[in-house]
Amino acid sequence: MTGPVTRRTNTLHQAGLEAIARGWSVLPVQVEGEWAKRPAYVLVETGHKEERDGKSVPAWKGLQIVPPTEKDLAIWFAKKAGKGLAVVTGAVSSLIILDFDGPDGEKLRQQLGLPVHVRTGSGGSHVYFEHPGWPVATLNSKAKHELGQRWTGLDIRGDGGYAIIPPSVNPSGPYTWESAPGDVLPLSRLPDDLRAFLGLLEPPKRPEPRPAATVTSYQGSRQDGQGRPPGELLVGRALDRVNSGEGRNNAGMWLATQLRDNGYSRGEAQAVMRDYAAQVPVQDAHGRHDPYSESEAAATLASAYSRPSREPWEDRRTLSTSTPAANRGDVRDVTLPDTFDVAGPVPVEPIGETGTGPVILTGDNAFQQVAAALQVRNVDGVVARRALSAEEVQRLVADRRALFVLNPSGAQERAFDAAGVEWYPLQDLQIRQNPETLNQALTEAMTTAWEASLQGSVPFLERDLLALADARLNRGGHTYPTGLAAFDEAIGGGFYDGLHVLGGVTGGGKTALALAVAQFNAQAGRPVLYVTYEQSRYELWGRVISSNTGVPLRQLRTGGTADRPVSGQLRTNERYQELTRSVAPHFTVIEGDGFEGGAWGTDRIAAQVRRMKAAYGAAPLVILDYLQRMPSGSDKEKRHQIDEVVMGLQVRLGRELNTPVLLISSVGRGKYGELVTAPLEERLGVFKESGGVEYTAYTASLLYPLGSTHIQALGLEDPPATGSSRAALKGLWKYLVLDLAKNREGEAPRQWVVRWYPATGKFELIQSIDPEQLNDLPPSSGRRSR
Numbered sequence: 001m002t003g004p005v006t007r008r009t010n011t012l013h014q015a016g017l018e019a020i021a022r023g024w025s026v027l028p029v030q031v032e033g034e035w036a037k038r039p040a041y042v043l044v045e046t047g048h049k050e051e052r053d054g055k056s057v058p059a060w061k062g063l064q065i066v067p068p069t070e071k072d073l074a075i076w077f078a079k080k081a082g083k084g085l086a087v088v089t090g091a092v093s094s095l096i097i098l099d100f101d102g103p104d105g106e107k108l109r110q111q112l113g114l115p116v117h118v119r120t121g122s123g124g125s126h127v128y129f130e131h132p133g134w135p136v137a138t139l140n141s142k143a144k145h146e147l148g149q150r151w152t153g154l155d156i157r158g159d160g161g162y163a164i165i166p167p168s169v170n171p172s173g174p175y176t177w178e179s180a181p182g183d184v185l186p187l188s189r190l191p192d193d194l195r196a197f198l199g200l201l202e203p204p205k206r207p208e209p210r211p212a213a214t215v216t217s218y219q220g221s222r223q224d225g226q227g228r229p230p231g232e233l234l235v236g237r238a239l240d241r242v243n244s245g246e247g248r249n250n251a252g253m254w255l256a257t258q259l260r261d262n263g264y265s266r267g268e269a270q271a272v273m274r275d276y277a278a279q280v281p282v283q284d285a286h287g288r289h290d291p292y293s294e295s296e297a298a299a300t301l302a303s304a305y306s307r308p309s310r311e312p313w314e315d316r317r318t319l320s321t322s323t324p325a326a327n328r329g330d331v332r333d334v335t336l337p338d339t340f341d342v343a344g345p346v347p348v349e350p351i352g353e354t355g356t357g358p359v360i361l362t363g364d365n366a367f368q369q370v371a372a373a374l375q376v377r378n379v380d381g382v383v384a385r386r387a388l389s390a391e392e393v394q395r396l397v398a399d400r401r402a403l404f405v406l407n408p409s410g411a412q413e414r415a416f417d418a419a420g421v422e423w424y425p426l427q428d429l430q431i432r433q434n435p436e437t438l439n440q441a442l443t444e445a446m447t448t449a450w451e452a453s454l455q456g457s458v459p460f461l462e463r464d465l466l467a468l469a470d471a472r473l474n475r476g477g478h479t480y481p482t483g484l485a486a487f488d489e490a491i492g493g494g495f496y497d498g499l500h501v502l503g504g505v506t507g508g509g510k511t512a513l514a515l516a517v518a519q520f521n522a523q524a525g526r527p528v529l530y531v532t533y534e535q536s537r538y539e540l541w542g543r544v545i546s547s548n549t550g551v552p553l554r555q556l557r558t559g560g561t562a563d564r565p566v567s568g569q570l571r572t573n574e575r576y577q578e579l580t581r582s583v584a585p586h587f588t589v590i591e592g593d594g595f596e597g598g599a600w601g602t603d604r605i606a607a608q609v610r611r612m613k614a615a616y617g618a619a620p621l622v623i624l625d626y627l628q629r630m631p632s633g634s635d636k637e638k639r640h641q642i643d644e645v646v647m648g649l650q651v652r653l654g655r656e657l658n659t660p661v662l663l664i665s666s667v668g669r670g671k672y673g674e675l676v677t678a679p680l681e682e683r684l685g686v687f688k689e690s691g692g693v694e695y696t697a698y699t700a701s702l703l704y705p706l707g708s709t710h711i712q713a714l715g716l717e718d719p720p721a722t723g724s725s726r727a728a729l730k731g732l733w734k735y736l737v738l739d740l741a742k743n744r745e746g747e748a749p750r751q752w753v754v755r756w757y758p759a760t761g762k763f764e765l766i767q768s769i770d771p772e773q774l775n776d777l778p779p780s781s782g783r784r785s786r
Contacts, residue, residue, distance in 0.1 A: 003656075006322050008280070012085045015167055019069060021607035022182055024095065025067035025088040027162060031170040040083050045429070046072045047364040054307070060107045062364065062387035063088050064160060067411050085167030085176075089138070090159030091390050091415050094131045095184060097157040099218035100124055105153025108145050108512075111520055114189065117181065121173035126163055128184040133418055134203040135159050135390045147197070156198050159390035164194040182603030183631055184429050187731055228262045231272035238276055246281045248292045249300065256304035266305055273297040292571065301422040322680055357381025358402040358446070361388060366406055367430045373438035404446050406414045406431075410656075424449035443485045471675065480528075482513075483520040484765040490740055490750050491699050495662055497620060498654035499646065501693050503665040503686060504703040509736055509756050510664055511535075513703060514623050516763055517546055519664065522587035527620035531592040531600050533629035536698045540589055547761035549575045588620075589639040599631040602648040619659040624649075626664040627693070664767060667702075680749050685740050704734040708754060710774055714753065716766070733757045 012028075013053035019026045027048075028040040043049060050059040067088075070075075075661055077083065088096050097117075100109040101124040109116070109125055118126040130704070136158030139147055146199045147154065159162045166175040183636045187200050195201040238255040242248055255276055259269040277297040281666035362370045362384055388396075388403075393416070396403055404421040405412060416423045425444045433441065481494035485761050504510035518528045542556040551569055560566035570576045588607070600608075605622065612620045624630060630645050646663070653659040667686040675683055683702060687694040694700045711718065719733050733755045740750040751769040756762075 002526045012079070012083065012167065013073055015165065016068075016077065017075040017493075018607055019087060019181075020067050020070070020073070020087075021610045022603050023067075024093040025063045025411070026065050026073075026165075027086055028086060029162075029164060029168075030082065031084040031085045031168060032082055036084075036170060037084075040076070042076050042083070042389070047363075048072075058250045060088070060162070061389060064090060064092055064389055065361075065387050065393075065412060065415065066090065066363070066409055078432055084164050084170065084395060086162040086164045086168075087165060089157040090136065091131055091393075092411065095419075096129050096131055096136055097161075097163045098127045098129065099155040099157060099163065100127065100153055100154050101155065107244070108151060108153055111323055112190065112194075114185070116164075116178040117184075119176045119178055120164070120757060121168075121170045121175055123173075123540065125178075127191070128179075128181070129200075130184050130398055131158075132187060132203075134199075135394050136199050139198065140629065150197070151194060158199075176597070178629075179752060180599050180601065180604060182601050183599055183605075190196065214737055226263065228264070229258070231259070231264075231268075231275070234258050234262075235272060235276050235279065239279060248649050249296070251280075252292075252297060252300045253304060256301045259301075259532065260304050260307075261309045263309075266301075269301055269305070272760055274302050274501075293496075305319040324567060356382055356399070356401065358404060359388075359396060360384045360411075360426070360442070360446075361403060361405045364407060367727060369431045369587075370406075370436060373435045373442055376435050376439040381460060382446075390419075393421055397421050402450075404449060424453065431444070434520040455599065474753070480517070480521050480526060482517045484738070484752070484754065486752060486765055486768065487738060487740065487750075490746055490748075491743060492745055496617065496698070496745075497658040497660050498698040499661050499663060499686070499696055500651045500699045501663045501665050501697040502700075502701050502703060503667040503693075508664060508703055508705070509734070509758075510703050511540075511625055512543070512758065512761050513763055514625055514662060514664055515540065516761055518587055518623055519544060519583055519761075522583045522585075522620055525586055527616040527618065528587050528623065529605075529608060529612060530587065530589045530625065531605060532589065532625050533592045533600075537589045537591050543761060544583075545570070545576060545579065547759070548579050549573050557709075586616075592624075601631045602645065602652050606652045606657060609653060609659050613657070614772045622653060622659055622661045624661065625664050626666050628666050642693070646693055650696050663693070663697070675702070675739070675772050676706065676751065676769065677709060683739060695740060697742065697761065698744045699740065701749075702737070702739040702741060704737055704739070706737050711735055713774055714767070735766075738765070 016026050017290045020574070028042055030036055030038050030040050041057045041058050043060060044056050048059055048062055049056045051057075079280060087093060087095065087097075091093050097548045098109075098114075100106055101120075105124060109127065116125040117128040120126065136156070138158045138161030139156050154225075162173055165181070167176050168175045187195060190198075190200065194199060222229065222233065234255055237258075238251045241254060243252040251274070256269065256273065256658070259272055266270070274294055274297065277292055277294050280292045282291040332616060339645070357380055360370055360374075360382060364386050367384060367386045374382055374384055385392075392596050393403075397420050400422065402419050404426050405416070405423055406426050408416075408423075408425050424446070426442075426449055429441060429445050431541065433436065479496050480493075481488040481495040491500075502510055502514065514530075518530050522528050530540065539557075542553060546553040547552065548558055551566060551573070555566050555569075560569065588608075590600060605624075609619060609622065627642060629644070649661050649663065653661050665687065675686075684694045684700065686702065687700065708718075716735065722732060736756050738752045738755050740748050742748055743750070751771065753766040753769060755764040755766055757764075
């Protein structure tokens, strides 16, 4: 890549839509002033916020789990000034980014032989890599001394990080694409020592158990002289929390708020917090020696005392049930509201470093209601959370805690599956109920979700399969016929959602047949996306135009002559105008080879399919011409690259987007004159150089010449010779065999003779073939047709 990639995206809003269509999570950032590169305040308008010192401030932790919606983007970028766009790195986007900054960073990138995905405003470079599937730390070389020493100028944005993307502009300059964003690199492109240091070589080992804090059972009075819970009692409860798996910082914050809410002065509280700091373990959550300092305790106390006090809410189980109410320091039950509108924050147990209770992921909108409902009755220690960080998800995995998710998105489902967490969906749960009713509904919904996992395929057969059957009945534009009636009937009416492959040699008619199928469907108003990796858009449209208008293809290739330009002929050609009106609006041709906005891989095609589905109300027929030239973003051996591409097309387009894909595959010439009578295994064998295409595809077809001896044996009219009067009268044609070698949902193999008119691009299905008629012919008889 020698220069910036030309992108059609010209607004931050459009770039954001393309990013989430690609499966990325994004957020708006400031680009000017002291808050440059920080999350933009407009996040507050979409509920991505937290309360700090009595004010709402932007918070983007939720975007580390769930990408934003199109509605969020519309709000963020309603006003254009002062903002940029950043991609959230980590598991949520299946992406990590290496940031090479300054001359040292650029030198290192070149030494590593890495391409540039994004050129930053200051001239640095970002290189995109696939996420390994386990938590990856975001590291800064200035903060991580060893990283700065060994790999000067390098930072990594992993889980919990983000990086600005084009078309953002900051005071240093614009951010520009230099490689296609969807073409992320495999981690194998990095040397092992760098991968190991960055945590990209193997999953982190499970941490060693941390020693427990020594807790002496408190035997003193349950109140001090002022009717408050004594400091020693509260410290003991905080240490109990540490031993039960809660982090030292979280338990420290609990202690600080209890001191504040029970009327301890700042000076009194400082002494209690020093006692706490002296007794907590000196190891962190990962078993490393990292003492909890008095300065950390003081900072926690300052944070707690910067906010107004609340009603004391220490669990009544910490007090003796025989203690008279007058001696309890006025510790009371939590008063729950009678309606679903919960005023103010509800105290909720945070996720500790270990634990046993299930977690409910609510999102911002439902958090207060669910948290209030759990206060009514919570025998299982259920915790409600607005969002989860990647580290917290891994903590759930390590502790084998179940996760229940309210109305999970597709991105969440993929992220949780990839993380290996035990999770269950809570669908269509009515949140706006009083806490008592919602508590019962939550209990029933969680039980139902768990029991559904034990029912095998019963729910699928009772509900999902029937819905899919109705969807197939009503999918309309999702079935794309070829116009060859017998072939269409054999495959169930046309190409349906999933992968279909058509193989043939160069010049053997496969592209002509693909164009004929595309034109047939576009003429009927069905959308078609044709991605060509070999010919230009001009060349492909030239073939369609020539076959419809009669303007010779050779003239289209040269542009005509000075006295008779092709452009002038087409402007006055009625058939060209009709082609423009009836076919072109439904027929999109894209050059996928990198000359037009970067190479088109599976991710980018999927994004275009989403746009076309939104525009046409149906998934388009996607034709990819041809397989061997598709970018894979992998350094593996070519055959394995192709396998990855094929599986990606089947999963991303066929299954997730319900898109029919016709994949054109170039195959070896072989002995085409003999294939019509060859065993099925031999015919499918011509795909072998194309990887596992024939195993993955729903239908696999071949297009190859019919030998002259077979033409005679079938009693067919001999094709006209070039330049003959019959060719001038009827047009030159060739006989081909359309061989349906694999058909997952119907009968196979099936073979037909088709007549191909190269000049007009037309195909006619003449008759089916019974191979038994041809078995007695000499095996070499078909070679003359090559």
